[in-house]
Amino acid sequence: MGNQxxxxxxxxxxxxxxxxxxxxxxxxxxxxxxxxxxSWCDSLHAVDSQFRDAWQPMDVDAIWADxxxxxxxxxxxVSLSGGNPAIQPLDGLIAHGxxxxxxxxxxxxxxxxxxxxxDLDVLVLSPKPPSSGMETDWIALDDCLNKAGTKPQxxxxxxxxxxxxxxxxKAASARYPHLPTYLQPGNxxxxxxxxxxxxxxxxxIMSRVxxxxxxxxxxxxxxxxxxxxxxxxxxxxxxGV
Amino acid sequence: MGNQxxxxxxxxxxxxxxxxxxxxxxxxxxxxxxxxxxSWCDSLHAVDSQFRDAWQPMDVDAIWADxxxxxxxxxxxVSLSGGNPAIQPLDGLIAHGxxxxxxxxxxxxxxxxxxxxxDLDVLVLSPKPPSSGMETDWIALDDCLNKAGTKPQxxxxxxxxxxxxxxxxKAASARYPHLPTYLQPGNxxxxxxxxxxxxxxxxxIMSRVxxxxxxxxxxxxxxxxxxxxxxxxxxxxxxGV
Numbered sequence: 126m127g128n129q130x131x132x133x134x135x136x137x138x139x140x141x142x143x144x145x146x147x148x149x150x151x152x153x154x155x156x157x158x159x160x161x162x163x164s165w166c167d168s169l170h171a172v173d174s175q176f177r178d179a180w181q182p183m184d185v186d187a188i189w190a191d192x193x194x195x196x197x198x199x200x201x202x203v204s205l206s207g208g209n210p211a212i213q214p215l216d217g218l219i220a221h222g223x224x225x226x227x228x229x230x231x232x233x234x235x236x237x238x239x240x241x242x243x244d245l246d247v248l249v250l251s252p253k254p255p256s257s258g259m260e261t262d263w264i265a266l267d268d269c270l271n272k273a274g275t276k277p278q279x280x281x282x283x284x285x286x287x288x289x290x291x292x293x294x295k296a297a298s299a300r301y302p303h304l305p306t307y308l309q310p311g312n313x314x315x316x317x318x319x320x321x322x323x324x325x326x327x328x329x330i331m332s333r334v335x336x337x338x339x340x341x342x343x344x345x346x347x348x349x350x351x352x353x354x355x356x357x358x359x360x361x362x363x364x365g366v
Numbered sequence: 367m368g369n370q371x372x373x374x375x376x377x378x379x380x381x382x383x384x385x386x387x388x389x390x391x392x393x394x395x396x397x398x399x400x401x402x403x404x405s406w407c408d409s410l411h412a413v414d415s416q417f418r419d420a421w422q423p424m425d426v427d428a429i430w431a432d433x434x435x436x437x438x439x440x441x442x443x444v445s446l447s448g449g450n451p452a453i454q455p456l457d458g459l460i461a462h463g464x465x466x467x468x469x470x471x472x473x474x475x476x477x478x479x480x481x482x483x484x485d486l487d488v489l490v491l492s493p494k495p496p497s498s499g500m501e502t503d504w505i506a507l508d509d510c511l512n513k514a515g516t517k518p519q520x521x522x523x524x525x526x527x528x529x530x531x532x533x534x535x536k537a538a539s540a541r542y543p544h545l546p547t548y549l550q551p552g553n554x555x556x557x558x559x560x561x562x563x564x565x566x567x568x569x570x571i572m573s574r575v576x577x578x579x580x581x582x583x584x585x586x587x588x589x590x591x592x593x594x595x596x597x598x599x600x601x602x603x604x605x606g607v
Contacts, residue, residue, distance in 0.1 A: 148592050345379075
């Protein structure tokens with residue numbers, strides 16, 4: 126009951142493939158809809174409104190039935206992703222899961238701040254670098270941090286394709302020296318939204334990982350953590366893993 | 367000056383490929399010598415005494431000159447590995463680096479406990495499962511934990527090749543419910559000690575990663591973190607990366 130949430134997909138449990146929670150068993154709740162259109166978006170099926178017919182309005186009870194079924198009722202980390210999940214009214218879902226011992230991480234570009242960010246366990250702010258074609262709204266990003274407050278573990282994650290992205294990440298990280306920074310090489314062959322197991326240029330992805338590791342080491346930016354998308358290395362562009 | 371430490375290799379900075387510090391820029395100080403002979407050891411060049419001529423006795427000043435050169439004097443995480451680094455007198459090195467802002471992680475099977483474990487920033491205890499051919503001395507492992515006390519972040523890491531290893535990891539983890547558990551699929555094609563860039567069965571490694579992820583999810587062991595050896599996925603068996 127209550128507010129409807131637009132859901133693109135719910136899947137798992139599998140390991141988190143990115144960032145601070147890498148390797149942790151996770152159920153993913155992917156919402157539909159986004160205020161951004163990144164040039165290299167790897168989740169267009171949850172972003173582009175031409176796919177909105179596949180987004181199901183679900184209430185908390187319906188979403189929770191799926192999460193509980195997938196996890197066998199054993200509490201774990203639930204990752205709220207998208208699209209931009211900050212568009213959706215997720216406070217009721219978080220409260221419902223917390224009562225049952227589940228934890229919640231949310232990943233967003235930081236363009237829309239919500240009071241309920243303070244209820245999260247982990248907040249991943251992933252402002253988009255120049256290669257995305259998007260502009261960062263720093264006031265909105267600051268507002269996300271203010272609304273989150275001190276309860277969630279808050280980290281920065283930057284996708285890096287090239288030198289301009291690297292410079293952006295370094296400058297943005299310097300704005301928030303108290304936040305851990307994760308750098309993630311981009312996937313220049315993201316799956317088209319219609320595909321569930323698209324081909325991928327693994328050699329190209331590997332060379333981007335190697336470049337970024339070398340770049341960070343040469344620069345002696347030792348406070349940064351560099352992690353590729355592990356799910357891409359393990360499963361390519363396959364969806365739902 | 368002071369105690370000599372037997373060094374097999376010092377290399378980096380590169381990203382840590384395993385466990386709790388995965389992705390973090392790290393300089394590796396690998397000591398020579400081990401009280402174990404794991405069947406699948408991937409660092410035999412630092413273990414088997416037939417290679418001891420390649421292990422250099424170095425004092426703290428000499429080791430530190432290398433670490434400082436590699437890191438350009440910018441503090442970062444130093445990983446003390448081996449062999450079993452607990453054999454060596456590393457307290458002076460840790461104190462020396464701490465004064466300069468560096469941090470220290472040590473990885474050991476937990477067969478030898480040292481008072482100076484309490485000086486570490488991170489202690490990775492990696493007791494060896496049945497496939498190694500080794501027997502775990504639980505009293506020594508408990509002693510490692512007691513000596514470490516509460517200052518280091520202490521975690522468990524288990525290499526898992528098969529069902530027997532999995533059962534071992536699960537039982538061992540249950541002995542220490544307060545310690546985070548990391549599961550790591552094994553490399554069944556470890557480099558021979560003479561090789562610096564040996565061939566590797568990447569398909570076989572991938573299938574072991576997939577098996578372990580599935581196994582943990584089916585078992586709903588959601589407190590475990592599953593991480594492959596990222597350096598193996600990125601660089602194969604190449605040494606020094």
